[in-house]
Amino acid sequence: MVALLWHMTTFNVLAPSGKHNEKKRMKETKLHCKHTHITRRNATSLFLFLSSSIPLQSQQAYAAESSILDMFRMTVPDQTVEEAENGIREHAMSLVQVKDLLELESWKEAQKELRKSASYLKQDIYTIIQGKPGMERPQLRNLYSKLFNDVTGLDYAARDKDVPRVWKLYKDIVVTLDDILSKV
Numbered sequence: 001m002v003a004l005l006w007h008m009t010t011f012n013v014l015a016p017s018g019k020h021n022e023k024k025r026m027k028e029t030k031l032h033c034k035h036t037h038i039t040r041r042n043a044t045s046l047f048l049f050l051s052s053s054i055p056l057q058s059q060q061a062y063a064a065e066s067s068i069l070d071m072f073r074m075t076v077p078d079q080t081v082e083e084a085e086n087g088i089r090e091h092a093m094s095l096v097q098v099k100d101l102l103e104l105e106s107w108k109e110a111q112k113e114l115r116k117s118a119s120y121l122k123q124d125i126y127t128i129i130q131g132k133p134g135m136e137r138p139q140l141r142n143l144y145s146k147l148f149n150d151v152t153g154l155d156y157a158a159r160d161k162d163v164p165r166v167w168k169l170y171k172d173i174v175v176t177l178d179d180i181l182s183k184v
Contacts, residue, residue, distance in 0.1 A: 081131035084124040088184060091121040092177050095151075102166055107158045114158070118151045128184055140183060147176040 094117040101110035125147075129140045150172045157165040 079123070079127050081128055084127035084131075085184065088121065088124040088128065089181070091117055091124055092181060095121055096174060096177065099170065102158070102170065105161075105163075107161055111155055111158050114151065114155055118148065122148060125180065125184075136183075140180070143176055143180050143183070147173060147180065150176065 095114070098110055098114050098117065101113060122144075125140075125144050129137055129144060132140060150169050154166060154169040154173065157169055
């Protein structure tokens, strides 16, 4: 496929004295037709567009893919506030139990368990916040934000094996969890 790209070229026409010549326009625009000057960015975009298989998939394949994408949603599909309230204590305990792995300094395992338990807890807390009246939400959102910023910080501190920072963030997480659980 031969693609034609139209390029706009501008020329400044200067008089010999350095001033713009009044008899000719200051800028002249000409259209030039050139053959396939495709940049890497354009080629990559075209490749990704043509290779995307989402529009070409059957309904069954799309349904299987959507179940994988549901893992990244903020709420569990069809989760009620009651189910979230029942699961929040269990998920909070599994987040607090990461302490055992941190004491053993098994950093990789601690990170894996931290991410798993935090994702379940995040879904529960978000569902509960959405079920609360509007006046209670801002305070819970602030605690939610603080909790998961500390969880992310703990994940990075465990990756870097920064022991003092790990314990500081762990203590902050426990305090914030207590605040959240007392308000739920």
